[in-house]
Amino acid sequence: xxxxxxxxxxxxxxxxxxxxxxxxxxxxxIPGGPFSGExxxxxxxxxxxxxxxxxxxxxxQQYVIYLGRLLHGDFGVxxxxxxxxxxxxxxxxxxxxxxxxxxxxxxxxxxxxxxSVAALNRNHWPDRVIVFLxxxxxxxxxxxxxxxxxxxxxxxxxxxxxxSTGERSYVxxxxxxxxxxxxxxxxxxxxxxxxxxxxxxxxxxxxxxxSRVLVIFKHALRNALIPVITxxxxxxxxxxxxxxxxxxxxxxxxxxxxxxxxxxxxDYPMIMATTIFLATLMxxxxxxxxxxxxxxxxxxxxx
Amino acid sequence: xxxxxxxxxxxxxxIDLAKFELASEEEKAQQEVMSESTTFFRDGMRKLRKxxxxxxxxxxxxxxxxxxxxxxxxxxxxxxxxxxxxxxxDKTAKNLAPFTWSKNEQKAIEQGEKLFPHILGTDxxxxxxxxxxxxxxxxxxxxxxxxxxxxxxxGLLYGSISGYVGGRVDLIMMRIVDVIYSLPDTLMVxxxxxxxxxxxxPLIEGTALAKLGVNMISLFVVFGLLYWVGMARLxxxxxxxxxxxxxxLAARAIGAKPGWIIxxxxxxxxxxVIIISTALQIPSAIFTExxxxxxxxxxxxxxxxxxxxxxxxxxxxxxxPHKLVIPAVVICxxxxxxxxxxxxxxxAFDPKLRR
Numbered sequence: 290x291x292x293x294x295x296x297x298x299x300x301x302x303x304x305x306x307x308x309x310x311x312x313x314x315x316x317x318x319i320p321g322g323p324f325s326g327e328x329x330x331x332x333x334x335x336x337x338x339x340x341x342x343x344x345x346x347x348x349x350q351q352y353v354i355y356l357g358r359l360l361h362g363d364f365g366v367x368x369x370x371x372x373x374x375x376x377x378x379x380x381x382x383x384x385x386x387x388x389x390x391x392x393x394x395x396x397x398x399x400x401x402x403x404x405s406v407a408a409l410n411r412n413h414w415p416d417r418v419i420v421f422l423x424x425x426x427x428x429x430x431x432x433x434x435x436x437x438x439x440x441x442x443x444x445x446x447x448x449x450x451x452x453s454t455g456e457r458s459y460v461x462x463x464x465x466x467x468x469x470x471x472x473x474x475x476x477x478x479x480x481x482x483x484x485x486x487x488x489x490x491x492x493x494x495x496x497x498x499x500s501r502v503l504v505i506f507k508h509a510l511r512n513a514l515i516p517v518i519t520x521x522x523x524x525x526x527x528x529x530x531x532x533x534x535x536x537x538x539x540x541x542x543x544x545x546x547x548x549x550x551x552x553x554x555x556d557y558p559m560i561m562a563t564t565i566f567l568a569t570l571m572x573x574x575x576x577x578x579x580x581x582x583x584x585x586x587x588x589x590x591x592x
Numbered sequence: 593x594x595x596x597x598x599x600x601x602x603x604x605x606x607i608d609l610a611k612f613e614l615a616s617e618e619e620k621a622q623q624e625v626m627s628e629s630t631t632f633f634r635d636g637m638r639k640l641r642k643x644x645x646x647x648x649x650x651x652x653x654x655x656x657x658x659x660x661x662x663x664x665x666x667x668x669x670x671x672x673x674x675x676x677x678x679x680x681x682d683k684t685a686k687n688l689a690p691f692t693w694s695k696n697e698q699k700a701i702e703q704g705e706k707l708f709p710h711i712l713g714t715d716x717x718x719x720x721x722x723x724x725x726x727x728x729x730x731x732x733x734x735x736x737x738x739x740x741x742x743x744x745x746x747g748l749l750y751g752s753i754s755g756y757v758g759g760r761v762d763l764i765m766m767r768i769v770d771v772i773y774s775l776p777d778t779l780m781v782x783x784x785x786x787x788x789x790x791x792x793x794p795l796i797e798g799t800a801l802a803k804l805g806v807n808m809i810s811l812f813v814v815f816g817l818l819y820w821v822g823m824a825r826l827x828x829x830x831x832x833x834x835x836x837x838x839x840x841l842a843a844r845a846i847g848a849k850p851g852w853i854i855x856x857x858x859x860x861x862x863x864x865v866i867i868i869s870t871a872l873q874i875p876s877a878i879f880t881e882x883x884x885x886x887x888x889x890x891x892x893x894x895x896x897x898x899x900x901x902x903x904x905x906x907x908x909x910x911x912x913p914h915k916l917v918i919p920a921v922v923i924c925x926x927x928x929x930x931x932x933x934x935x936x937x938x939x940a941f942d943p944k945l946r947r
Contacts (some may be wrong), residue, residue, distance in 0.1 A: 300767070304774045311780070315787045316805055428928030432886050433920040436906060438918075444910050505847065530778030534887060538906075549887070552786055564783070568776050575774060 294580065301572045307473045308568040309561065313355065316560050317348045342368060343533045344557075351425060365558035374562045374576060378547065382566070385536065385543035392466035396524065399547035400471045401517065404478025405510060411483065426456070429530035435465035462539045467529050470524040473580065474517055482513040513585050522578035526571050601832040631893070636864075639940035647937025649929030651755040658735060658925060663726035668708050670728040672894035675710075690914065695882075709797045714756050716908065721915060728896035729922055732878050736926075739833075739877035741817040744870045746816060747823025752854055753849065754824065754832030766828070780818060781880065785810045785889045807891035811881060825888070826869055828861035864941040871937055875930035898923045 327521060328434070339345045342365075358365065364374040407419040440459045442448045449461060486509050494504050533545035545561055551559035630638075640646055675694065688694060690713045697707055712721040739745070754765040776778075788810030835842065835858065843853050859866075884890040885899030891899070900921045905915035 300770055300920075301774075303864060304771050306782075307771050308775060311775075315783050318787050319790050330718070369770065425928065428875075428924050430882060430923065430927070432883060433902065433923060436909070436916060437920060440909055440913055444915075449815065528778065533778060534883070537796060549782070560783075564776075564779055567779060571776050572774055574648060 293583070297576055297579065301576050305565065309356070309359075309565050312350050312564045314348060316555075316557060317351075319555065341561050344372045359565075364562045365448060367559055367577070369554055370413065374558050377559075378544065378562050378566055380541055381544050381547050383540060385529075385532055385545065388459060388462055388466065388536070388541065388543065389525070389532055390452075391413055391463045392528050393521075393525060393533075395463055395467040396470035396528075397517070399467070399522075400474025401478050401510075401514065405482055405505070405513075406476040407475065407479045408482035408513075409488065420479075423430050423472035423475045426468050427476075431465050431469060432534040432538065434468055435462065435535045438465055439538060447546075458539070458541075460521045462532075462541065463504055463537050465535050465538075466528050469531075470520075470527060471522070474520060477516050477520060477528075478513055481516045482509060485509040485512040485580075488512070511517075515582065518578055518585065519556070520578075522571075522575035522588065525574045529567060529571060600753065611835075630880060636937075636941040640936055643936045643939065645932045646940075649845075649932040649936070656729060656929075657733065659725050660729040664730070665724055667720065667723050667726075668880045669720035669723045671719065671896055672895045673720075673726050674713060675720065682765075686714065686718050687718060709773060712914070713912075715904070715915065720776055724901060725898075725918055728901050728919060729926070730872070730899045731895060731897040732881055732889055732923070732926065735811060735881040735891075736878040736930075737873040737880075739819070739881070740870050740873040742812060742816050743820045743823050743873050743877075744866070746820035746868070748827055750820065751824035751827030752831055752858070754852060755828035756835065756850060757857070762828070766825075769821045769824055772818065773825075775818065778883070780883065781814050782887065782889060784814050784817065785884060788813055789889070807890060807892045808895075811884060811890065812815065815877065815880075819873075819880075823873070825840060825867060826865065827862065831858055832866055834861050855934055867940060868934060868938045871930065872934040875927040875934070878923065878930070897928075919943050 336345075344351070345573065355365075362375075365380070366372060367377065370377075403423070405417050407416040410416045443450065449457060489502060491508050494508050497551055499508075504587060517587060533548065535541075536545045537549070546557060548563040548567070548589040550556075550562060602781055648743055675697070686694075687884045690711060692710055692713065693701065693707070693710075694714075701707060710720050710722070710723065715721050715724065750765065751767075754769075783809070791805055792806050792810060792813075816905070840853060840857055843857055850855075870937075881897060882899030882902070885897045886903045888900075888903065890899055891897045901919040902916055902923070905912065905919070909916055
């Protein structure tokens with residue numbers, strides 16, 4: 290176990306390092322710098338600015354300088370607004386995290402409930418309806434769903450305001466983000482629940498006269514949830530990337546918006562900070578979900 | 593006298609042949625209960641044909657492909673062409689509702705000219721919308737298909753080398769895959785397509801590739817760089833398990849070369865898994881393409897794709913909802929039917945799922 294954890298942590302660190310390197314060199318390969326465009330600056334001003342942000346040095350050297358500062362927790366300041374990047378990123382992360390967290394929670398809870406209902410009513414109408422809807426939901430990209438929801442509920446039915454910042458404004462984006470993972474978890478839970486219900490220990494429990502509720506919750510569901518844990522990592526990745534567009538559609542000022550605007554305005558420190566932040570988050574989530582998976586299921590061997 | 597001696601013991605179980613008669617040829621034929629001989633492929637197709645969902649999705653796909661291919665040939669408008677009457681651009685043909693004519697067109701019709709109806713109306717740049725949707729479907733299908741093939745080729749080469757050679761090479765190759773696998777793909781896709789768009793432009797200037805558009809090429813490059821890892825892992829896993837079989841050992845014992853063993857023994861045995869995951873790769877490529885086009889990084893305008901059409905329709909969403917709904921529905925239909933077909937293929941051809 291210890292060896293496995295160490296191996297995974299080292300791999301995670303290498304991944305984050307690789308991402309930072311790819312991002313840094315890729316964004317520097319884009320022609321044009323942060324100070325080209327808009328109004329042309331006088332050569333002297335541009336030179337001073339370039340020196341101030343080390344942009345006049347060769348790219349590999351810039352990268353080393355950047356990494357050195359990063360290790361001290363210094364993300365630098367935005368080339369556009371001059372504000373501290375760490376603060377900006379953290380602020381917009383709060384919005385994104387709330388949206389993503391709500392979506393993840395909705396997906397997991399509804400997915401497990403629907404999946405169990407489908408498995409317990411196998412081949413009856415609840416199962417059929419749930420399977421049909423979840424198959425349908427896996428085919429709808431989150432951005433399509435988001436625009437359609439906006440069209441139907443905000444513009445046609447006027448149930449929700451198009452632009453708002455209150456609690457209600459979270460409802461539609463959460464639905465748009467949660468739909469696909471929810472459908473996936475439903476299918477996953479159904480298959481593993483059916484598998485668990487067919488196991489010997491469930492039959493033994495039933496034969497011993499354990500109540501149906503107890504059999505379902507204590508024996509079947511607990512084992513059926515193990516595959517769902519492995520999906521939590523990929524699900525968060527899906528929600529994070531989906532939120533890039535969904536935030537845009539519902540005009541939320543989240544991390545996704547910061548990343549996209551950073552790329553279009555060549556705000557190098559902003560691109561780096563958002564990418565490293567999101568990538569680290571995703572790598573850590575994947576790591577945790579894998580480790581928890583191995584912890585809860587002692588049958589899995591470590592190699 | 594002998595007969596008397598051989599009188600049968602009533603308890604004997606010896607069979608009395610006199611009670612039996614020979615079977616006729618006809619009766620013999622009835623005993624042959626051999627089913628028709630079948631191949632793996634034919635058996636799989638039979639199973640697939642029994643799967644109503646898979647068959648329905650095949651029909652839907654054929655319908656969409658036929659429309660996307662034949663539609664733009666039948667309709668006399670081009671996807672980038674603004675409606676013109678008498679050789680002059682018709683500026684009144686902007687944002688027409690389905691099955692309506694612009695003022696200039698009505699005049700032309702009154703003068704006895706025959707015009708093809710705008711079945712889905714026109715867009716804000718006076719272009720026939722149906723042609724754009726059909727052409728966009730064509731683009732999305734093209735991207736989905738070729739991206740899947742690209743992923744297949746790279747994944748197949750990488751996975752088979754890694755799995756077959758094994759040892760330290762496998763270890764290093766798989767660590768690389770692990771790193772690429774855990775890259776946040778959408779972030780990388782957006783970043784790479786911005787970078788490639790800018791850097792590729794001068795490179796392809798004047799070549800045949802320029803016609804395809806730099807966005808489309810960077811889309812394929814992104815697929816080639818990032819999306820092959822899943823396929824490579826899958827193929828490596830298959831090869832690792834097949835490699836241990838006795839027939840591979842036998843082939844190696846008589847001196848078969850690695851290339852031969854991979855081509856003749858290993859690939860045919862993991863073919864069904866490869867085909868199924870390639871089929872499932874197509875919808876995910878369509879998904880990614882429409883996502884990128886939606887963000888504005890996909891195909892280059894005026895070339896339409898389903899994602900960019902949906903994105904463009906967002907502005908006039910309030911007045912012209914059909915322009916948003918139609919491409920969105922086509923994306924969903926395509927992804928859904930490819931998914932269902934892939935599932936059907938897996939049930940029909942994956943021997944491990946056989947009961």
